[in-house]
Amino acid sequence: MPGPVVYPGIRDRLAQLHGNAERIDKLDGFNFRRFSAFLLGFSLALGLSGAQVWAKLEIDVGNPNFAPMPIAVPDFVSSQTGSPYGKEAADILRNDLSMTGLFRILQAAPADSAQLNGEPDFDAWGKIGVQALVKGTLQIHGDSIVVELRLYDVALKKMELGKRFSGRTGDLRLMLHRCGDRIMERLTGVPGCFSTQIAFVGSEKSREVFVMDYDGHNLQQVTRNGSINLFPEWAPDGSHLLFTSYLNGRPNLWLLALRTGQSRLLSARPGINASARYSPDGKLIALASSFQGIPKIFLITPQGNSIKRLTDGRGNDISPAWSPDQSTIAYVSDQAGTPNIYLVPAGGGQPRRLTFETTYNTDPDWSPTGDLLAFTSRIGGRFQICTVRTDGKDLRVLTQEGSNQSPAWSPDGRMIAFASKHKGVSRIYVMDRTGRIRIPVSPLPGKAPAWCRQPR
Amino acid sequence: MAVLVSLVGGCTRPIVKPTPSGPPPQPGFTGIPPQGQVAEQELQGVQTNLRVVYFEFDKYSLNAEARASLEHNAQMLKMSPHVKIIAEGHCDERGTDEYNLALGERRARSVVDFLVSLGIPAQNFSTVSYGSELPVDPAHNEAAWAKNRRVFLRVTR
Numbered sequence: 001m002p003g004p005v006v007y008p009g010i011r012d013r014l015a016q017l018h019g020n021a022e023r024i025d026k027l028d029g030f031n032f033r034r035f036s037a038f039l040l041g042f043s044l045a046l047g048l049s050g051a052q053v054w055a056k057l058e059i060d061v062g063n064p065n066f067a068p069m070p071i072a073v074p075d076f077v078s079s080q081t082g083s084p085y086g087k088e089a090a091d092i093l094r095n096d097l098s099m100t101g102l103f104r105i106l107q108a109a110p111a112d113s114a115q116l117n118g119e120p121d122f123d124a125w126g127k128i129g130v131q132a133l134v135k136g137t138l139q140i141h142g143d144s145i146v147v148e149l150r151l152y153d154v155a156l157k158k159m160e161l162g163k164r165f166s167g168r169t170g171d172l173r174l175m176l177h178r179c180g181d182r183i184m185e186r187l188t189g190v191p192g193c194f195s196t197q198i199a200f201v202g203s204e205k206s207r208e209v210f211v212m213d214y215d216g217h218n219l220q221q222v223t224r225n226g227s228i229n230l231f232p233e234w235a236p237d238g239s240h241l242l243f244t245s246y247l248n249g250r251p252n253l254w255l256l257a258l259r260t261g262q263s264r265l266l267s268a269r270p271g272i273n274a275s276a277r278y279s280p281d282g283k284l285i286a287l288a289s290s291f292q293g294i295p296k297i298f299l300i301t302p303q304g305n306s307i308k309r310l311t312d313g314r315g316n317d318i319s320p321a322w323s324p325d326q327s328t329i330a331y332v333s334d335q336a337g338t339p340n341i342y343l344v345p346a347g348g349g350q351p352r353r354l355t356f357e358t359t360y361n362t363d364p365d366w367s368p369t370g371d372l373l374a375f376t377s378r379i380g381g382r383f384q385i386c387t388v389r390t391d392g393k394d395l396r397v398l399t400q401e402g403s404n405q406s407p408a409w410s411p412d413g414r415m416i417a418f419a420s421k422h423k424g425v426s427r428i429y430v431m432d433r434t435g436r437i438r439i440p441v442s443p444l445p446g447k448a449p450a451w452c453r454q455p456r
Numbered sequence: 457m458a459v460l461v462s463l464v465g466g467c468t469r470p471i472v473k474p475t476p477s478g479p480p481p482q483p484g485f486t487g488i489p490p491q492g493q494v495a496e497q498e499l500q501g502v503q504t505n506l507r508v509v510y511f512e513f514d515k516y517s518l519n520a521e522a523r524a525s526l527e528h529n530a531q532m533l534k535m536s537p538h539v540k541i542i543a544e545g546h547c548d549e550r551g552t553d554e555y556n557l558a559l560g561e562r563r564a565r566s567v568v569d570f571l572v573s574l575g576i577p578a579q580n581f582s583t584v585s586y587g588s589e590l591p592v593d594p595a596h597n598e599a600a601w602a603k604n605r606r607v608f609l610r611v612t613r
Contacts, residue, residue: 207589228586228589228590230553230557230587230589231553231554244557246584246586249584250582250584251557251584251585270582270583271561271583271585272557272558272561272585274554274557274558275554275557288554288557288558290558290561290565290583293565294562294565295558295561295562316516316555316558316559316561316562317558318554318555318557318558319554319555332554332555332558334555334558334559338514339555360514360551362551362552362554362555363552363554363555376552381550383552405552405553406552406553406554424596447553448553
């Protein structure tokens with residue numbers, strides 16, 4: 001067994017984060033939903049068209065007539081005149097909200113936006129078409145900072161959400177991401193995931209594992225072994241990364257503890273030890289291993305001990321993906337001649353083929369909502385990210401440009417990270433679940449993204 | 457042990473006892489070239505004579521050309537029956553990374569199975585798949601892809 005490898009950078013950073021950015025939610029007492037229901041009843045009683053008013057700041061993602069909500073996030077007002085943080089804070093939040101594909105960010109700003117406190121001029125905001133307004137203030141003392149955030153329904157002239165976060169100026173991005181998470185929760189019922197991280201593998205000369213915020217900031221290199229490292233996978237609690245590494249000359253499975261920076265060998269079975277995926281409860285790992293000859297899907301314990309072989313037959317099987325309820329595992333098999341996606345009960349049983357549309361379908365990743373699988377399909381000689389329902393229907397091709405692979409759902413199911421290759425260079429992109437918004441995020445060439453389930 | 461190996465392999469070739477690796481080199485002893493060096497030359501000789509095995513797009517089966525290369529390789533390996541062989545499987549960039557790792561492993565496995573059928577003992581082999589991580593030609597054209605879909609046999613002690 002090799003000795004532990006220590007990567008001090010990430011450890012220092014984690015220690016720093018645990019000490020700061022505590023959340024203070026003093027302003028959060030107002031229940032907008034209950035109040036809206038009250039208003040609705042009140043309006044109906046008066047014979048007003050209250051239903052439309054009530055529906056305004058609820059984003060119904062499932063609605064086929066869905067249109068992005070017009071929202072304004074003016075630069076935050078800072079207690080320090082001339083501080084660059086006011087614009088930076090609003091930029092972070094504007095970018096977060098736009099990435100979901102659910103908002104249209106309006107840039108125009110009425111005169112009142114520079115006021116530190118007090119009611120917004122709702123009529124002025126309404127006149128330029130704003131439905132939701134986010135106003136924020138910053139109080140800066142040395143290197144500590146307090147962020148206050150208010151979300152308003154412009155039509156109702158009401159505050160819907162008030163939050164206060166305190167931390168160090170170095171944690172401004174994290175604080176704003178958390179603001180965004182709460183705005184999403186209030187507007188859609190599901191918290192956002194702007195404060196989560198993505199792990200990936202460098203794709204030029206280096207094949208080291210990196211971790212970054214979902215928007216590409218705060219890049220950290222977490223392995224420095226000089227070897228080929230592949231397919232990172234987060235433990236469900238975000239404390240560890242599994243990855244395949246050739247550190248011992250063979251594709252073995254390693255486990256890296258992010259807090260200590262120590263990594264250890266988890267599976268060195270002969271052949272490949274690849275595409276490891278934790279079960280959602282973290283009690284099992286599905287792994288493709290070829291120690292019995294042909295690559296097959298196995299279940300092992302988090303300590304690396306074998307439990308059972310899940311797949312059989314002549315095909316090469318790889319890339320297991322758990323359903324969120326842990327009942328089923330999707331995987332890739334070429335048993336019918338070319339790689340396609342199959343589903344098998346996690347307890348064992350008869351596999352069922354899911355994809356028939358094209359001849360080459362790989363990289364399944366099950367959406368956190370359970371209803372969709374994202375995967376890679378070879379279409380016209382290039383790879384595109386697709387989604388399909390778990391009954392095999394409603395196939396949608398989400399990407400058109402470049403060659404794209406390795407989709408990874410965000411924990412809220414609203415976004416998909418993937419590796420996108422243009423002119424031979426691969427980068428990590430993030431898109432909304434419909435593929436309308438696609439943004440390159442990794443600051444360096446990379447592939448094999450894995451999206452952490454837990455916020456930072 | 458050699459007898460057992462031959463029986464298991466179902467092989468009819470003459471039984472050759474593995475050459476003993478010799479005593480461990482003593483610190484500071486420089487009089488005679490250590491035996492390891494001779495073995496190193498032998499390894500290099502075998503390595504130079506082994507042919508790379510190439511594959512068709514998306515395939516792990518062996519075509520006639522691949523089988524001919526492997527028959528040649530089997531003759532070379534039979535002359536040094538004690539060497540170990542790592543079959544390194546590779547793919548071109550026109551597959552997705554994870555599936556390519558499985559495909560590279562299966563290509564290596566196809567090569568090993570065929571060499572075992574030609575009489576090389578199964579326990580002399582191991583496989584390592586690199587998927588599409590280590591192309592010999594990084595260009596994005598058919599000539600490069602054809603070179604990259606390969607199994608390289610690396611001989612070791």
